[in-house]
Amino acid sequence: MAARFNPLEADARWQKLWEEQGTFHASGDGDRPRAYVLEMFPYPSGRIHMGHVRNYTMGDVLARYRRMSGFDVLHPMGWDAFGMPAENAAMEKKVHPGAWTRSNIDTMRAQLKRLGFALDWSRELATCDPSYYGHEQALFLDLHEAGLVYRKQSEVNWDPVDMTVLANEQVIDGRGWRSGALVERRKLSQWFLKITDFADELLDGLGRLDQWPDKVRLMQENWIGKSQGMRFRFDLETPLTGREGPGVGSAEGGRTSKSDGSLRSPPTPDPSLAGRGIDSFEVFTTRPDTIFGASFAAISPDHPIAAALAESNPALADFIAECKQGGTTAAELETAEKKGFDTGVRVIHPLDPTWTLPLYVANFVLMDYGTGAIFGCPAHDQRDLDFARKYGLPVTRVVAPSPEEAEEPIGEEAYSGPGRLVNSRFLDGLTAEDAIREVIARAEAEGWGEGTTVWRLRDWGVSRQRYWGTPIPIVHCDACGPVAVPRDRLPVVLPEDIDFETPGNPLDRHPTWSRIDCPDCGGPARRETDTLDTFVDSSWYFIRFASQPADAPFDRAEAERWLPVDQYIGGVEHAILHLLYARFWTRALQRIGRLDVEEPFKGLFTQGMVTHVTFQDSEGKWLTPEEAEGHAGPVTRGRVEKMSKSKRNTVDPEPIVDQYGADAVRWFMLSDSPPERDLEWSEAGIQGSWRFVQRIWRLAAEEAGRGSSTWLGGGGGGGGDMALERKVHRTIAAVGANIEALAFNKAVANLYELTNALEKAPASPSRSRAVETLIRLAAPMVPHLAEEAWAAMGREGAIALAQWPVADPDLLVEEEVTIAVQVNGKLRDTLTAPKGSAKEALEEMALASEKVIRALEGKAPRKVIVVPDRLVNVVA
RNA sequence: GCCCCUGUGGUGGAAUUGGUAGACGCGCUCGACUCAAAAUCGAGUUCCGCAAGGAGUGCCGGUUCGAUUCCGGCCGGGGGCACCA
Numbered sequence: 001m002a003a004r005f006n007p008l009e010a011d012a013r014w015q016k017l018w019e020e021q022g023t024f025h026a027s028g029d030g031d032r033p034r035a036y037v038l039e040m041f042p043y044p045s046g047r048i049h050m051g052h053v054r055n056y057t058m059g060d061v062l063a064r065y066r067r068m069s070g071f072d073v074l075h076p077m078g079w080d081a082f083g084m085p086a087e088n089a090a091m092e093k094k095v096h097p098g099a100w101t102r103s104n105i106d107t108m109r110a111q112l113k114r115l116g117f118a119l120d121w122s123r124e125l126a127t128c129d130p131s132y133y134g135h136e137q138a139l140f141l142d143l144h145e146a147g148l149v150y151r152k153q154s155e156v157n158w159d160p161v162d163m164t165v166l167a168n169e170q171v172i173d174g175r176g177w178r179s180g181a182l183v184e185r186r187k188l189s190q191w192f193l194k195i196t197d198f199a200d201e202l203l204d205g206l207g208r209l210d211q212w213p214d215k216v217r218l219m220q221e222n223w224i225g226k227s228q229g230m231r232f233r234f235d236l237e238t239p240l241t242g243r244e245g246p247g248v249g250s251a252e253g254g255r256t257s258k259s260d261g262s263l264r265s266p267p268t269p270d271p272s273l274a275g276r277g278i279d280s281f282e283v284f285t286t287r288p289d290t291i292f293g294a295s296f297a298a299i300s301p302d303h304p305i306a307a308a309l310a311e312s313n314p315a316l317a318d319f320i321a322e323c324k325q326g327g328t329t330a331a332e333l334e335t336a337e338k339k340g341f342d343t344g345v346r347v348i349h350p351l352d353p354t355w356t357l358p359l360y361v362a363n364f365v366l367m368d369y370g371t372g373a374i375f376g377c378p379a380h381d382q383r384d385l386d387f388a389r390k391y392g393l394p395v396t397r398v399v400a401p402s403p404e405e406a407e408e409p410i411g412e413e414a415y416s417g418p419g420r421l422v423n424s425r426f427l428d429g430l431t432a433e434d435a436i437r438e439v440i441a442r443a444e445a446e447g448w449g450e451g452t453t454v455w456r457l458r459d460w461g462v463s464r465q466r467y468w469g470t471p472i473p474i475v476h477c478d479a480c481g482p483v484a485v486p487r488d489r490l491p492v493v494l495p496e497d498i499d500f501e502t503p504g505n506p507l508d509r510h511p512t513w514s515r516i517d518c519p520d521c522g523g524p525a526r527r528e529t530d531t532l533d534t535f536v537d538s539s540w541y542f543i544r545f546a547s548q549p550a551d552a553p554f555d556r557a558e559a560e561r562w563l564p565v566d567q568y569i570g571g572v573e574h575a576i577l578h579l580l581y582a583r584f585w586t587r588a589l590q591r592i593g594r595l596d597v598e599e600p601f602k603g604l605f606t607q608g609m610v611t612h613v614t615f616q617d618s619e620g621k622w623l624t625p626e627e628a629e630g631h632a633g634p635v636t637r638g639r640v641e642k643m644s645k646s647k648r649n650t651v652d653p654e655p656i657v658d659q660y661g662a663d664a665v666r667w668f669m670l671s672d673s674p675p676e677r678d679l680e681w682s683e684a685g686i687q688g689s690w691r692f693v694q695r696i697w698r699l700a701a702e703e704a705g706r707g708s709s710t711w712l713g714g715g716g717g718g719g720g721d722m723a724l725e726r727k728v729h730r731t732i733a734a735v736g737a738n739i740e741a742l743a744f745n746k747a748v749a750n751l752y753e754l755t756n757a758l759e760k761a762p763a764s765p766s767r768s769r770a771v772e773t774l775i776r777l778a779a780p781m782v783p784h785l786a787e788e789a790w791a792a793m794g795r796e797g798a799i800a801l802a803q804w805p806v807a808d809p810d811l812l813v814e815e816e817v818t819i820a821v822q823v824n825g826k827l828r829d830t831l832t833a834p835k836g837s838a839k840e841a842l843e844e845m846a847l848a849s850e851k852v853i854r855a856l857e858g859k860a861p862r863k864v865i866v867v868p869d870r871l872v873n874v875v876a
Numbered sequence: 877g878c879c880c881c882u883g884u885g886g887u888g889g890a891a892u893u894g895g896u897a898g899a900c901g902c903g904c905u906c907g908a909c910u911c912a913a914a915a916u917c918g919a920g921u922u923c924c925g926c927a928a929g930g931a932g933u934g935c936c937g938g939u940u941c942g943a944u945u946c947c948g949g950c951c952g953g954g955g956g957c958a959c960c961a
Binding site (some may be wrong): 298362454456682689756 | 896901915943
């Protein structure tokens with residue numbers, strides 16, 4: 001047996017063997033319990049980076065541990081293969097997006113295989129294959145039939161130079177990231193999925209996801225943004241025209257729901273309303289209790305009433321135009337002044353027909369939240385207060401924390417705390433909560449308002465005006481309107497002959513692709529040229545992994561046997577969108593009766609980033625660590641930051657694997673930093689991991705060289721290094737518990753401790769068995785080394801399929817314990833005593849201690865606290 | 877602005893339900909082996925102090941026999957949402 005472990009030779013040998021023997025195939029039959037371990041599949045950007053290595057190593061340890069613990073494990077891998085970068089590459093490098101993507105996949109698959117991940121490659125999928133996206137089109141049509149898909153006009157960011165739609169992230173300071181052109185808002189007809197239909201369920205379900213990080217649940221909760229309150233009508237003192245007409249922004253208004261939970265789409269301001277007669281509008285508030293503190297009403301500049309009034313009021317039209325100019329970046333909004341325009345119109349207070357309030361158009365009122373209109377209560381809302389001070393509006397306190405403060409004037413700070421109602425007529429004396437109920441009850445009884453719920457969540461716009469995505473399987477016919485592509489004509493395949501020379505959507509300008517006969521009437525029609533948001537692709541891939549028949553998206557029974565995913569691991573950057581969309585998609589499939597799974601991911605873990613030091617030269621140019629070392633001028637060592645190409649601090653995993661082997665890299669990824677926190681890459685760290693791999697190897701080689709296999713087979717008994725045996729069994733218990741808890745850094749520390757103990761222990765049958773146990777415990781983390789050592793020690797079969805050691809409960813308890821002895825809570829001495837010693841005995845031993853006597857300085861103990869097997873505290 | 881998380885040696889971080897703070901790794905110091913270096917092995921490493929001893933988990937206070945842990949108030953770092961009514 002070699003003195004050193006040579007990964008360059010061993011890694012590939014074992015990887016080949018695992019592949020040949022199908023070691024990691026999920027069988028899906030038999031009665032073993034099942035475990036589905038999944039890491040977020042990568043976008044094939046070119047090469048694997050350290051973040052992938054960390055993510056997949058964590059999942060791999062869990063998958064291997066579960067397999068050794070007797071589970072039938074599903075641990076698949078695939079490619080989130082549609083998206084913008086492929087089109088960018090096509091434009092810049094003149095390669096076809098498909099060719100670019102597939103070549104990247106080949107590179108990255110080879111890189112992943114070199115890391116020895118225990119993946120079931122037989123289930124590999126790429127979302128850009130028609131064999132995947134064709135099924136996605138079928139599911140889209142299922143949702144369409146079920147009424148969960150609709151089409152409406154929606155604003156997009158339009159780059160007039162590239163003639164393309166931009167995602168919000170691609171708009172930088174109001175300009176297109178590629179062209180630098182000023183971005184325009186443009187209205188396009190787009191497809192939406194009714195995720196808001198599920199807002200309540202998605203929110204409610206969060207409460208039962210007890211294996212998700214609180215942080216992610218909170219982020220989703222905020223994103224869904226449920227606000228309970230009241231919607232009510234303000235009548236205008238004088239209708240806008242003489243004719244009676246319907247209220248505006250009322251029943252159709254806002255993403256609101258009645259108490260039955262039904263949701264409506266947001267309003268599309270209708271210019272024709274102007275002149276049709278407007279006599280009222282609705283506002284939304286979460287504080288109906290403060291209704292007697294109202295001092296103005298305000299509507300959004302986008303509100304139909306604002307538009308109607310502007311027609312005869314040029315100053316207002318100017319004001320509205322001015323509001324639309326403002327930037328939308330966080331910083332601009334932060335400093336943006338609260339501005340309003342007094343329309344001169346007055347509205348009637350719903351609880352007092354003699355009381356009228358001025359109506360403003362205000363720049364801080366958003367059309368797409370609530371009803372696009374508010375009432376202002378300056379005393380109890382800071383924004384309203386700022387506004388009221390600026391325009392000299394009255395400020396009346398209506399909530400006071402105590403009766404004495406009822407007439408306390410409001411200064412520059414609005415009061416939003418608890419209290420009882422004052423200056424509020426029939427509400428006086430009620431708590432805020434009771435007053436809310438009372439006002440809603442009266443409004444509902446009198447018919448001018450109702451309790452309601454408003455959501456921040458919007459429906460999911462899935463149309464993308466791009467080539468490299470799943471074609472939306474719809475045909476537009478002048479006679480029949482939008483028509484679904486018949487199922488037997490799926491998949492709608494992307495054309496291969498595509499031109500990226502001219503700007504715009506390549507599908508749109510393809511000479512023939514979009515021409516088609518209408519499936520309904522046979523007349524001339526056009527294909528939908530938008531493709532689906534790539535988040536749709538990733539909303540169901542975990543189902544396809546579990547079951548992949550050729551003729552259907554999945555087999556229901558088989559998918560239900562694997563789902564939900566037991567442990568999902570990925571970056572926190574997907575905390576909201578991807579995870580919310582996947583939850584929605586799963587529930588939508590459940591609602592239409594395709595799959596009886598409520599939540600796709602039972603356990604979720606979000607791992608930290610891999611970081612590295614940064615360097616800059618005197619001019620602020622980023623330098624790689626290698627450049628910094630040999631740099632002529634002065635070099636500044638910057639902060640430790642996430643590895644990124646722009647900061648030039650990336651470390652390519654492949655050369656590291658070449659140098660140290662897969663196991664040292666994997667070990668480093670698991671060491672030191674808790675997995676949810678950032679991990680700083682360092683050369684010293686990887687060298688430390690390399691040393692540890694060799695230390696385990698030496699122990700194994702030593703025992704193998706001893707010819708100790710005779711001891712190993714010799715059934716549990718003899719050998720008698722009981723201290724070591726106890727250490728081993730404590731380690732078995734600790735490593736298992738820590739892997740279960742995904743506390744890999746602690747499992748790593750447990751293995752270091754056992755290794756330290758083994759290196760010090762004299763040869764014995766106990767030690768030989770202990771080394772074998774160490775190899776098995778380390779196998780999920782350093783699998784190549786473990787296989788090699790396993791074979792060298794003469795064991796049969798792959799260690800990947802060997803049994804996880806079982807801790808003997810009898811060996812987990814210590815015979816002797818160390819007791820801390822305190823005087824007045826300060827440690828003065830320690831003593832050893834048999835486990836389970838009587839309180840009296842421990843007290844006696846403690847009081848006899850020299851150090852205790854000295855610390856007492858002659859004072860008599862007033863009280864002695866004894867915690868069995870832990871400590872004695874003498875109080876004097 | 878609102879919400880959430882976090883603060884422990886030179887450093888990454890450990891520490892069941894409150895019960896010996898600093899496990900384990902990295903780094904560093906000294907020593908062994910070597911002509912030398914690397915690798916490896918051994919000893920040490922919270923701070924002050926020769927020692928006895930004292931101080932110590934961001935800061936201030938509280939509860940407790942006992943607080944890194946629980947409570948209140950500050951300060952620092954990170955994240956999410958953001959003119960959300």
